[in-house]
Each structure stands twice: as C-alpha cells, then as structure tokens.
Amino acid sequence: xxxxxxxxxxxxFGMKRILSGIYMKCTTGQIVGLxxxxxxxxxxxxxxxxxxxxxxxxxxxxxxxxxxxxxxxKRIIAYxxxxxxxxxxxxxTQALKLYNIDKEKILAHFPELANCLERKSSEVSGGQxxxxxxxxxxxxxxxxxxxxxxxxxxxxxxIEKLKELFKFEKxxxxxxxxxxxxxxxxxIADKLYLLTNGTTYRxxxxxxxxxxxxxxxx
Amino acid sequence: MQRMLxxxxxxxxxxxxxxxxxxxxxxxxxxxxTPIYLVQAIWTKAITTTLLLTFVHFFRSNHFFFYNNLxxxxxxxxxxxxxxxxxxxxxxxxxxxxx
Numbered sequence: 001x002x003x004x005x006x007x008x009x010x011x012x013f014g015m016k017r018i019l020s021g022i023y024m025k026c027t028t029g030q031i032v033g034l035x036x037x038x039x040x041x042x043x044x045x046x047x048x049x050x051x052x053x054x055x056x057x058x059x060x061x062x063x064x065x066x067x068x069x070x071x072x073x074k075r076i077i078a079y080x081x082x083x084x085x086x087x088x089x090x091x092x093t094q095a096l097k098l099y100n101i102d103k104e105k106i107l108a109h110f111p112e113l114a115n116c117l118e119r120k121s122s123e124v125s126g127g128q129x130x131x132x133x134x135x136x137x138x139x140x141x142x143x144x145x146x147x148x149x150x151x152x153x154x155x156x157x158x159i160e161k162l163k164e165l166f167k168f169e170k171x172x173x174x175x176x177x178x179x180x181x182x183x184x185x186x187x188i189a190d191k192l193y194l195l196t197n198g199t200t201y202r203x204x205x206x207x208x209x210x211x212x213x214x215x216x217x218x
Numbered sequence: 219m220q221r222m223l224x225x226x227x228x229x230x231x232x233x234x235x236x237x238x239x240x241x242x243x244x245x246x247x248x249x250x251x252t253p254i255y256l257v258q259a260i261w262t263k264a265i266t267t268t269l270l271l272t273f274v275h276f277f278r279s280n281h282f283f284f285y286n287n288l289x290x291x292x293x294x295x296x297x298x299x300x301x302x303x304x305x306x307x308x309x310x311x312x313x314x315x316x317x
Contacts, residue, residue: 052286073289087281089230098223098288140287 001028002143004077004174006049008059011041019045019055021199026144026174026191031166033189034178035203035214040195042178043082046146049176050079062143078142082149085133088122092132095121101139109165110135110158126153134162138169147177151184163188182215224288228298231278232270239266240307248314256311263307271296 004026011019018041026032036042047053049060051071060067062076071077086095092113096103107114113132116124124132134150151159159181166175166188179185186192192203194212201212209215229236240263247259285295 050286052283052292070291072286072291073294075287075289078287079283081280081283083280085284085287087227087231087284090227090284094227095284098220098227100220137287142287 002174003027003063004049004061004144004176005064006058006060008057009045009048010056010058011044011048011053012056017198019048019198022195024176024193024200026176028143028172028174029170030190031170031175031177031188033185033192034176034195034200035182035185035192035209036178036195037214038180041198042195043148045195046079046148046176046178047081050077050146052079075140075142076144078137078140078145080133080137080145080147080150082152084121084129085136086121086129089120091120092117092124095132095136099136099140101136105139106132106135109161127155127158130154131158131162135165138165138175142173144174144176147175147179149179150177151179151181159184182209224285224290225298225302228285228290228295229302231274231281232299232303235270236267236303237306239263240303240310243307244310244314247311248317253315256315259311260307263303267300267303271299274299 005024007023009019009022022045024032024034034042034045044053048055048058051067060071067074067076093103096106103117110131113128116128116132121129130150130153134147137145137147150162154162163184166177169175177185177189186206193200194203194209194214196212196214201208203209203212210217243259243262247255282292282295285298290298
C-alpha cells in the first residue's frame with residue numbers, strides 16, 4: 001500500500017498569502033475529495049503537489065520519502081488539469097500509445113468513444129475529450145492521480161459511470177479529486193477536505209461544510 | 219522507442235513554424251551558394267527558435283501537463299523541442315551546401 005502525504009506548504013502571490021497550514025494524506029484504496037470555493041487555491045495546491053508549480057516551501061512525501069525536484073521523472077503522480085490535457089494535434093490512439101494504455105480497457109466501459117479514437121482532440125466534442133482525459137489519467141500506472149474538475153462538461157450518465165470506475169480503480173491507486181459538483185465528491189470520497197482561507201480542514205460531517213462557509217445550507 | 223515517440227510528439231508543438239523557418243533559411247543559403255552564409259543561417263535559426271520557445275513558454279505551456287504525466291519536466295520538454303529542430307536544420311543545411 002502506498003501513501004502520499006503533504007504539508008508545510010506555503011504559497012504567496014506578492015503580499016497575498018494563498019496557501020499555508022496545509023495537510024492532506026491519501027493512501028492506495030482511498031478517494032480523497034478536496035472542496036473549496038473559486039480562487040481558494042485548489043488548483044495551485046494540486047500543481048504544487050504534482051511538481052509543476054514552485055512554492056515558497058513544501059513537503060510532499062511518497063511512502064515517507066520526500067519528493068524532490070525530479071519527482072516528475074519518477075511517475076508517482078498523474079495529473080488531470082482543470083483545462084484541456086490533450087494537445088490539439090494528438091489523436092486519442094496516439095495518446096493511448098504514449099501513455100501505454102490498452103484501448104480495450106476504455107472501450108469496455110465507454111464503447112461510444114470507439115469512433116473518436118482516430119480523431120485529434122480538437123476534432124471531438126468537449127465532453128468526449130474530457131471523458132477521455134479522465135480515463136487516460138485514471139488508467140496510468142502511476143500509484144496516485146490528482147483530478148482537477150473531472151466532471152466538468154460531462155453528461156450525468158458519464159458522471160455516474162465514472163464514479164463507479166473511480167470506486168473500482170481505487171483498489172490499485174490513490175485518487176485525489178476536486179470538483180464544484182460537491183454532491184458527487186461527497187458521495188465517492190472516503191475522506192474529505194475543505195480548503196478555505198489557505199488552510200485545509202478535514203470534513204467529517206456535512207454540517208461542517210456549512211459552518212466553514214462552503215455551503216449556505218445542506 | 220517510447221522516448222523517441224514522446225520527443226516527436228513534443229516537437230509537434232513547434233514543428234510547422236520551425237520547419238518552415240529552416241526551409242526558408244536553407245533557401246537563402248542555397249541561393250548564396252557559399253558556406254560563408256552558414257553562420258548567418260545558424261544565427262537566424264538560433265534567434266527564431268528562441269522566439270518560438272518564448273511563445274510556447276507563455277502561450278502553449280498548458281499542453282505541458284500531458285508530457286509531465288509521461289515523466290517529462292519543463293526542462294526536458296524544451297530539450298525535446300530543440301533537439302529534433304537542431305537535427306533537421308543540420309541535415310537540411312548540409313544537404314543544401316552539398317548539392
């Protein structure tokens with residue numbers, strides 16, 4: 001079982017403090033949900049943990065070993081950004097080949113993607129592209145994946161299927177997921193955190209989301 | 219093989235303008251008919267490649283995540299953009315001078 005843990009994370013833009021007092025932990029077999037208002041720093045936090053955004057200080061640990069500058073080369077974390085993942089000139093088949101993923105794995109759950117495989121990502125609908133990107137990151141061999149707004153632009157049927165897939169795939173990897181569709185996140189998350197005022201709070205009851213100002217009412 | 223595929227996929231970020239610049243520069247080099255202009259051709263490529271990388275850095279770096287997941291750091295991605303370009307330019311300039 002693998003563990004991904006991060007804390008002592010500080011990020012400031014000029015005089016404005018964005019992140020401090022962060023602590024999160026995810027292990028294989030867990031879906032960890034991260035909620036937060038727009039501009040609370042969720043995407044920055046995820047990119048810092050992924051290793052593509054510099055921070056004033058950070059401690060990201062994989063199995064109690066601190067990840068340093070070369071963490072990307074170790075392929076421990078796969079990351080789905082909020083924006084498009086696929087460059088517009090890459091076809092789905094090319095992406096699968098580069099990521100070393102068998103297309104049958106994807107078609108088994110989403111056969112409707114079969115007619116998109118030879119198309120470039122710029123030639124398919126936003127929903128189809130997003131669905132494929134989520135699957136691409138989910139099926140990597142990285143022990144952890146971070147998904148930033150995986151449900152945005154997806155139709156409800158696909159969201160439900162993806163939620164089932166997350167629950168199945170968590171047996172071989174840890175999944176950290178954030179999305180504004182908080183009901184879906186609350187439903188699938190084994191552990192829930194709320195990021196507010198630059199700090200993460202462990203959420204154990206739904207009432208806490210109201211107390212911490214994330215929701216007006218349940 | 220996988221490493222090569224990643225490099226070529228990265229290079230596609232700048233392939234079209236880069237190859238066009240190489241061919242145009244090679245055209246001028248061929249017209250001059252003398253290796254003296256090779257230095258100018260190399261400087262032209264160096265400056266335009268720097269400008270292209272600057273453009274990618276500011277306007278196309280959102281595509282980097284795709285390659286980050288494949289173990290490529292930002293620095294590795296830039297090398298993936300530069301190395302094929304240098305190889306293509308070297309071959310093209312050599313062919314022009316030989317022919």
